[in-house]
Each structure stands twice: as C-alpha cells, then as structure tokens.
C-alpha cells in the first residue's frame with residue numbers, strides 16, 4: 003500500500019503529508035507550550051510591560067535560565083504561529099548590520115486570544131486544568147473506552163474509566179487537581195456570565211429569582227447576583243461541591259446542597275451551564 007501510494011503522489015504532496023502527520027502527532031507540544039507560558043507568567047509579563055516585550059524582557063521576567071533563552075525563542079515562535087502572541091521587529095532592529103543582540107530584535111505582543119489570558123476575568127486557569135496530567139492521560143484510554151460496553155447504569159466518562167472515579171471525586175482526593183479544577187471552573191463561569199450579561203442582559207429583565215443548577219462554587223452565580231442585586235440567586239449543587247462555598251453567601255446569594263434529580267428550589271428561572279468539560 004505504501005509503495006503504491008509513493009508512486010501515486012508527487013514529492014511535494016509526500017512532504018506536505020509527512021509534515022501534516024508530524025503536526026498531528028506532535029499536537030500536544032502546542033497545548034503544553036501554552037500551559038508553560040501561563041505557568042511562567044509570560045502573557046502577564048507582556049501585559050505588565052505595556053503590551054509588548056522583547057525576548058530578553060520575557061526571559062528576565064519568567065526567570066528562564068540564560069542557557070535556555072534559545073529554547074524560549076522557539077516556544078515563543080510556536081505560540082506566535084499558533085495565534086497567542088504577535089511578533090514585530092523592534093525599532094532599530096536590523097539597522098546595524100546584524101550586530102543587535104537578537105534577544106532584543108523582536109517585540110512580542112498579545113493577540114486577541116492572548117489577551118484573554120491576562121487582566122480582569124482572565125481565562126489562564128483553563129490551561130493548567132485542560133493540560134493537567136490526569137486529564138491528558140485519560141485520553142490514552144480512548145481506544146479502550148470506545149470499544150468497551152457502556153456500564154448498565156449509563157455511560158462511564160473517559161476520566162472515570164481511566165482513573166476509577168469522577169473528576170469531582172478526584173478533586174476531593176487530590177488537592178492539587180481540586181485546585182486547578184476549581185480555578186478553571188471559576189474563570190470559565192465568571193467570564194461566560196459576564197459575556198451573557200453584556201450581550202444578552204435583557205433576559206434577566208423581570209426575573210426576580212434564579213436557581214443555578216450544578217453551579218459548582220457559584221462563581222458564575224455571584225456575577226449575576228452582583229450585576230442584579232434585586233434578583234434572588236440560589237446555587238444548587240451536590241453537598242461535596244457546595245461545602246465551603248456555602249459560607250461565602252451574600253444578601254441575594256444563597257447555597258443549597260442537594261441533588262437536582264431529587265428536587266430543585268423554586269425560582270422564576272433555572273440556569274444550567276456546563277463548562278470546563280474535557
């Protein structure tokens with residue numbers, strides 16, 4: 003088959019196909035590099051410097067070892083080609099016959115996507131969650147999951163099949179995972195509800211009570227409660243999720259521990275949002 007294919011395709015097509023395959027098998031380098039940039043605070047460093055920074059600035063702020071600045075440049079090039087950072091030639095670069103220190107030759111900035119990783123309501127916590135070893139490793143079980151019989155009581159998620167418990171249960175057992183899950187859910191919910199309020203705020207008109215079903219720690223519900231102080235907001239989630247969050251209620255925000263399949267507190271409207279799903 004391969005020999006026949008080799009005779010059918012042009013050398014150009016062959017090279018393009020091999021490059022495409024490499025792109026796929028190395029796809030994880032893109033997401034792990036993004037997580038690395040977030041872990042090292044690179045988007046925040048660019049933001050703090052007024053929106054642009056040289057490689058030398060970034061290496062200094064991110065405390066990259068001087069011997070590895072060339073590797074940092076490669077990672078920045080990958081993330082620039084992937085739409086996270088912009089690159090522009092720094093003023094004066096290239097005017098000196100190549101004598102310029104090339105760590106100062108390029109200014110890195112943030113694309114619109116990159117800007118969602120910094121500042122108010124930023125989404126940077128979703129990177130350490132989605133690129134967490136427990137989440138990523140569950141995808142190695144995809145062939146077994148696809149070919150196995152569903153459990154009699156309903157489908158078992160890929161995560162459950164790989165780790166023997168749900169993500170919420172894992173969050174209870176592994177504090178590190180619990181932290182990245184909580185932070186990702188909070189960031190996702192807060193931004194999502196802000197967007198809904200800005201873009202579709204009229205849907206809240208005339209509503210005097212809302213119950214947010216499966217609201218986790220209620221981060222998104224809190225955004226609604228703050229924007230509409232006259233709406234009585236209720237968070238409903240399982241006891242293990244409501245737990246400590248319940249202590250942080252507000253005048254128009256309360257928490258109810260319960261199972262949505264048993265009962266849902268009465269309200270004018272029900273909010274059901276599912277986010278941060280791998």
Ligand SMILES: C[S@@+](CC[C@H](N)C(=O)[O-])C[C@H]1O[C@@H](n2cnc3c(N)ncnc32)[C@H](O)[C@@H]1O
Pocket residue numbers: 170187188190191215216217218219238239240243260261262263274275276277278279
């Ligand atoms: C993926 S999180 C979504 C949290 C939040 N709504 C968001 O979009 O970020 C799903 C939530 O549903 C909750 N949940 C799952 N089963 C539930 C049930 N039977 N009753 C109430 N909440 C439930 C989980 O505890 C978890 O907090």
